[in-house]
Amino acid sequence: METNSFKTNLRRFRPWLAWFSLLAMLFFGCQSQEPPLRAGAAEFKKEVKDCLKTLQTSLIEPLSKRNIPALNETLQKVEPQAIKLCRMCPFRIGVLNQEGYTLTVYPPKEGAADNFSNYEVVVQALKSRRTATQRFFMQDGSQLYIICVPLLKDDNVLGLLALAVNADEAKKRWDMTAEEFLAIDFNR
Numbered sequence: 001m002e003t004n005s006f007k008t009n010l011r012r013f014r015p016w017l018a019w020f021s022l023l024a025m026l027f028f029g030c031q032s033q034e035p036p037l038r039a040g041a042a043e044f045k046k047e048v049k050d051c052l053k054t055l056q057t058s059l060i061e062p063l064s065k066r067n068i069p070a071l072n073e074t075l076q077k078v079e080p081q082a083i084k085l086c087r088m089c090p091f092r093i094g095v096l097n098q099e100g101y102t103l104t105v106y107p108p109k110e111g112a113a114d115n116f117s118n119y120e121v122v123v124q125a126l127k128s129r130r131t132a133t134q135r136f137f138m139q140d141g142s143q144l145y146i147i148c149v150p151l152l153k154d155d156n157v158l159g160l161l162a163l164a165v166n167a168d169e170a171k172k173r174w175d176m177t178a179e180e181f182l183a184i185d186f187n188r
Contacts, residue, residue, distance in 0.1 A: 040174035075106035131186040143167035
């Protein structure tokens with residue numbers, strides 16, 4: 001008699017067990033995880049995150065005041081620290097407003113584009129308020145790795161910090177492929 005009672009209770013509990021298992025699988029088992037990185041890509045990620053952290057902290061105040069000369073001065077002061085990221089690779093740092101327009105670029109460049117509001121990586125970083133990455137193909141066939149970081153103050157997006165690294169130089173310095181770059185999650 002107790003066996004039937006147990007089976008009856010088990011039948012009643014089974015749908016709940018199925019829902020619980022599904023929820024547990026979605027929460028714990030299906031979270032996207034960054035694949036293990038090879039040494040070069042892991043070093044690239046560490047150096048970039050260190051550089052971006054320094055830049056983010058330094059740029060918040062001048063960006064909140066829309067003080068372009070102070071932004072440029074901040075980038076020049078921080079640049080010697082940031083340059084260790086790419087001692088031998090060309091890179092460019094840009095600060096964009098919350099609409100995706102360039103406020104300043106370092107090192108300065110004549111004729112640099114000023115409107116990135118329609119670029120997927122910019123839109124994604126602004127909307128999600130999380131670091132976004134993308135690979136860009138230039139007209140000459142070269143590639144750039146772009147990393148866009150939202151600059152937040154009091155939970156408000158002031159703009160973006162964008163870092164562009166030449167893909168060929170990144171390959172030489174860190175032996176990092178485009179697939180490895182695209183697999184890096186700078187939010188972790």
